[in-house]
Structure formats: C-alpha cells, structure tokens
Amino acid sequence: MERIEHMFTKNPEGQQMNEDGTEPSGPPGEGDAPVMPARQDGARPAIVRRAREYTGTPADDRSVGSYGDSKKLIVGRDIALNGEISACEKLVVEGRVEANMKECREIEIAESGTFKGEAEIEIAEVSGVFEGSVSARKLLIVRSTGRVNGKVRVRQLEVERGGEISGEIEIIPDTGDSE
Template sequence: MATLGDKKPEDQTPETAGADSAKPPRPAQVMPAAAQGRGTVSRPEIVRRATDYASGPADDRTMGSYGDGKKLIVGREIALNGQISSCEKLVVEGRVEASMSECREIEIAETGMFKGEAEIEVAEISGAFEGTITARDLLIIRSTGRVTGSVRAGRLEVERGGQIRGDVQILDAE
C-alpha cells in the first residue's frame, strides 16, 4: 500500500506495485530526482504542530514578576485618553490626554506628548507636557523637554535647552 509522499518506481505497473512494495529501494530510487537527471524536484512534506496555548506562558516575565509588572508604554503614533492609576511607570512615546494618580514615575520621550494632570514621585520629560504636574521627589526636564502649565516639585533639574512656561513651586521637604 502506498502512503502519502511515497513514489512508485517507474518500472512498476499497477499489477506489480503490490508485489514489489516490500522490497528495499534500489540505489537509483534513493537518489534525489535532480541527481538522476529527470529535471523534477521533490519537495519534502512539512508537518505542522498545533501550538499548545493552554499550558501558560513559558517565561515568568510575562506574568509581571519581572519588576515592570505595572509599566504602561504608550508607543509612537498611539493616542490614549482617560484616567491612569496604580501604574508603577508610564512611558509616553505617543500622545496621552489623561489624569494620572497613585503612580510612581512618568517618562515622556522626545516624541511623546502628555496633556492633563500628573501626580507622581519622579518625572523625566524629554518631550512635551501641558497641564499640571506634581513630582513629589524629582522633576527632570531634559534639553528637548517642554513643560507648560503648573509645576510643583520636591527637586527640579532643567538641562540647558529645557523649557518651563507657567507657575513653578518647589515643595517643602517633609
């Protein structure tokens, strides 16, 4: 009986195929068709396995144990509107219009724009921020950063080229 992918030798006829199928192949039959000069190319079958998704992730990092479990990244050309809370770190590479509370850190990349209110521990701004920002510990405005609005910070660092427009208040050390 022929199975899928098996070829019948050319010298067999349908009547003799069953009788000779138990014999081992001759060397001419083992050689690839291209090596025999026939001009045809045989292609091996590709067996596809079904992926088992039920077993769970193979890496612990996908479950949030990697240390960045509460990290939110808004990528380039992505816009996000709404309320952000209980976030360990927000990285803005796109556009965010939101109110941010109970969060530890915000990082606005050069391509990023945040509009709204942010109350955090640490902020690093390389892009644009418009609104009210309260950085209880440290606010860093990089050389490409622009802040417009109300600024309250425990400590403030502004690199040459960084811009602040609006009210600035340094918080009392507690």
C-alpha cells in the same frame, strides 16, 4: 477468470499479476514504477523572524519580573491614548497621551512624546512635551529637548540647558521624611 485489460490483475488466490499473466518479481512498489527523487535537505525556504521593537528587559525576565516591571505602561510612537491611568508603576510616553494620572510612581516622556493632563507622581522625566498640571513628590527633570507648560508642584527640580518650563511653579517643602 475473465481478464480485464489493466496493467495489473489478480489471480484466483488474490495475488497481483502483471499484464502478461506472470507474478511480479518483487514487493509492491518495486519494478517499473517511477521512483521519486531523493529529497535534498539543503533546499528549504528561509524563515523570516520579526525583530522585537522594544529592547528593554528580556521577555523571560519580564514575565517573572519585579513588582515595578509588571506595572509598566509603554505608549509607542504612533499611538494615542485618552483616559485615566492609575496604579501604574511607570508610564513611558513615546506617542500622545491625554489623561489624568493618580497613584502612579513615575512618568517618562520621550523626545517624541506628548502628555496632556494631570499627573500626581513621585518622579517625572520630560524629554518631550508636558502640558497641564504636574505634582512631582520627589523630582522633576526637564531634559534639553523637554518643554513643560502649566502648573508645576515639585520637591526637587532639574532643568538641563535648552529645557523649558512656563507657567506656575510651586516648590513642595521638604518635610524630612523619605517618601
């Protein structure tokens, strides 16, 4: 067999041999080959997890929540929404909404929120700004930071000190049935 100048060669039986023609003393991988340093488990990069913005119902509860939870729409602080909203159990406005609401149960306008349009609902709670026409079949609450401008039809009205209502106000007569 012709010897080629390599670190290892093979003998006629196919076994690996050292440069000097002797067989290696141990299994492949042992001997003069450099050894990798042991891995240390303590040196791992930290995983940064993003905190959830909304701290309401836990995610597990919302996925199998009640009927009301599944039809909740939240418009965040820096979001603008235009259009028509229907069949919504609860609308929470933290940003800006220009829309007409029908067949909805409740609207909550946060201090940072603005709603422009028409709303036919059962309950309205205004801490921000409402401009337009609101018909609250049960209750309208204007918080101390809230302003309502426009046409208001309501069965019951609560206005905290500092809250403002300007425009036309009509009280819906109580018919005695519980809606």
